[in-house]
Amino acid sequence: MNDFRSLKPISVYSTKQAVDDGFLIQVDQKISQEAAIRHPVYLTRAVWHKYVEVPKGMEGHQDQEGRLWDVLFMxxxxxxxxxxxxxxxxxxxxxxxxxxxxxxxxxxERSNRLLREVTLKALITARDFDDPSPAIFIMIPFED
Known part of the structure; x- marks a missing residue:
């Protein structure tokens, strides 16, 4: 019988590496704490790009900080x-x-195709493979 505890992973892609590579964006903890979130928060690049960054043509109506606040508050x-x-x-x-x-x-709203109801997924899990402290990862539902 194999003793799986003695097996070493073939490769590990850490949260830190994902942040460094731009696949995860860590939210400034001061902002997440203002939204009453105690743990570090990470957004996938897809969430950040589509729902936090202000789309072209909407710059005068919205700002990135407000859009981020909407994600965190909800x-x-x-x-x-x-x-x-x-x-x-x-x-x-x-x-x-x-x-x-x-x-x-x-x-x-049928009368406003600019307003979308968006579903996102959040997971609370270990911050990293070598850091068991909790962190929140927010992503598009089909991302993992």
Missing amino acids: FALFARKESSSHLLFELLVQLPDIGNWEPNEKVA
């Missing part, structure tokens, strides 16, 4: 009602209607 609101380490939550996001709809998005 996560915190849904997380208060959940005891699982896995959470799906919704938020409303304004995006230009240029045919770039994702499976996790739907029209929020």
